[in-house]
Amino acid sequence: MTLTAPVPRSRDVAVRLLAFATYPFPPALRERVFRLFDPETARIEEICSLDFLLGELFAAAARALLARQRLCARGRRPLGTTGQTVWHAPEVVVAELSTAWSGTS
Numbered sequence: 001m002t003l004t005a006p007v008p009r010s011r012d013v014a015v016r017l018l019a020f021a022t023y024p025f026p027p028a029l030r031e032r033v034f035r036l037f038d039p040e041t042a043r044i045e046e047i048c049s050l051d052f053l054l055g056e057l058f059a060a061a062a063r064a065l066l067a068r069q070r071l072c073a074r075g076r077r078p079l080g081t082t083g084q085t086v087w088h089a090p091e092v093v094v095a096e097l098s099t100a101w102s103g104t105s
Contacts, residue, residue: 036086
């Protein structure tokens with residue numbers, strides 16, 4: 001989780017790193033995520049379930065980072081995450097180049 005703040009500049013926007021922390025997934029959750037990487041074991045209901053669960057986990061990580069830095073979330077600019085990639089096809093595997101991720105709901 002990275003916390004950044006915009007730094008005013010002339011025409012373009014720059015960011016300044018305020019804080020950084022790594023929060024590993026619990027082992028059981030990590031195993032569930034890894035099962036999504038395999039088309040033989042991935043299930044749409046699990047993808048949907050983990051989308052919300054990972055979103056909650058990422059939100060908890062953001063709150064923990066803010067607390068660790070003694071920063072209040074109120075009045076802060078939104079924090080974001082790209083989520084957890086569960087499928088990435090940089091080359092045409094099916095019909096189109098594609099990427100799917102979870103944890104952004």
